[in-house]
Amino acid sequence: MQRKLDTYLKQVEQEIIANRRHLHQYPELSNQEVKTSHYIQQKLTDYGIPFKTGFAEHGVLGIIKGKDSDNIVALRADIDALPIQELNEDDFVSKHPNVMHACGHDAHTAMLLGAGYVLQQLKEEINGTVLLVFQPAEEASPKGGAQVMMEDGVFDTYKPDVIFGQHVWPYMPTGTVGVHDREVMGASDRFKIILEGRGGHASMPHQANDAVIAAGHLITALQTIVSRNLDPMESSVVTISMLDAGSVPNIIPREVTLQGSVRTYHSEIRERLKERFYQITNQIAEAFNTKAYIEYTDGYPATINTPQWAKLARSSAQKILGENATPAQKPSLAGEDFGRFLHKYPGAFIWLGTQLEDKEKQTPLHDANFKLNERALPQGTKLFVQFAIDALQKLNEE
Structure with missing residues (x-):
């Protein structure tokens, strides 16, 4: 099986890179992935893989x-891009202004297509069914595309026993894989607060209810939720990332708008933090004779691996890349729509090391100069295949 796997992977290796570069040149934003979807469908047709849309x-x-078996393994890749103007100078940079695959979804899609090709060649030796899930709108938080796919019946006919996903990770050397037993990425909620006061002349603040002063105190007070209300060993973040107030220097504005995000791992902490958020915001607003209008949107749940499938993913990665290929990694509070799949089905989400050979030139995810080491693409493709083979074997043994 391994020899055949390597043979078929070699056949499609250059096409994986070519597919990634094509997708990189023609990125599409969340819920607009028309041509990307058609490209995926054409490739599946070329590979002889049946599909539904x-x-x-x-x-x-x-x-x-594969051969007779009721066991089903799903493999998932996201397909959308980000509203970023690419600043790289490669010959396959984005041709669409202000749209870029700065999060590696082009690589995810190319690797899953490559894995599909290999698994299709091996289907007579596989005991079970493998699903290739190409998900749109991963970047469209807080709604996303995972829940909508499930509501639209993506798993109505074929219900997976386990699901795997992976994300390129420029913070890890190529040839390594990050596998977490439980928490991988955080829940990502968003909020918008409008503090409404009474405007006035900048020289006569006593005649106004200054929403700017209230906002300043609120920004500071919200930071105490994590530092003074949660266990110091529990990781959570409250970030104010947008602030809109006033138009000219000599007028106290009538209102101030604050927006930001809240990141947590555990549901009980998520709810406790949300409750405290409302209390502090309303109390600060009242203290400064302003009114607070709050929009708090629950986003993606935390991405939490199933321990038994994380263990299998680690074993599969070591089988491919060696025993030292899975160094311990701390989880991240970045959000990931894959958490919604794991909320309903057991599985694991891993990080694929894609760091450039020259680490000084490596930029982070969501950066206009983001690049990845294409040497990792065949590795990620083989990981997808190995996950499917090993998981089906385990399911059949059980």
């Missing part, structure tokens, strides 16, 4: 049926 508008489900 129409999930979350542009989502695609590839179906690879």
Whole structure:
């Protein structure tokens, strides 16, 4: 099996890179992935893989049926891009202004297509069914595309026993894989606060109810939620990232708008933090004779691995890349829509090391100069295949 796997992977290795570069040149934003979806469908057709469409508008489900078995493994890749103007100078940079695959979803899609090709060649030796889930709108938090795909029936006919996903990770050397037993990435909630006071002349603040002063105190007070209300060993973040107030220097504005995000791992902490958020905001507003209008939106849940499948993912990665390929990694509070799949189905989400050879030139995810080491693409493709083979074997043994 391993020899055949390597043979088929070698056949498609250059096409994986070519697919990634094509997708990188023609990125599409969340819920607009029309041509990306058509490209995926054409490749699945070329590979002889049956598929269904129409999930979350542009989502695609590839179906690879092996030998008789009721066991089903799903592999997922996200397909959307970000509203960023690319600043790289490669010959395959984005051709669409202000749209860029700065989060590596082009690589995820290319690797899953490559894995589909290999698994299709091996289907007579696979006991079970493998689903290829191409998900749109991962970047469209807080709604996203995972929940919509499930509501649209992506798993109505084929319900997975386990689901795997992976994300390129420029913070890890190529040839390594990050596997977490439980927490991988955080819940990502968002908020908008409008503090409404009474405007007035800058020289006569006693005649106004200054919403700017209230906002200043609120920004400071909200930071005490984490520092003074949660266990110091529990990781959470409250970030004010947008502030809009006033138009000219000599007028006290009538209102101030604050926006930001809240990141947590555990549901009970998530609810406690949210409750304290409302209390502090309303109390600060009242203290300064202003009114607070709060929009608090629950976003993606935390991405929490199933321990038994994380263990299998670690074993599969070590089988491919060696025993030292899975160094311990701290989880991240970045959000990931894959958490919604794991909320309903057991599985694991891993990080694929894609760091450039020259680490000084490596930029982070969501950066206009983001690049990845394409040497990692065949590795990630093989990981997808190995996850499917090993998981089906385990399910059949059980």
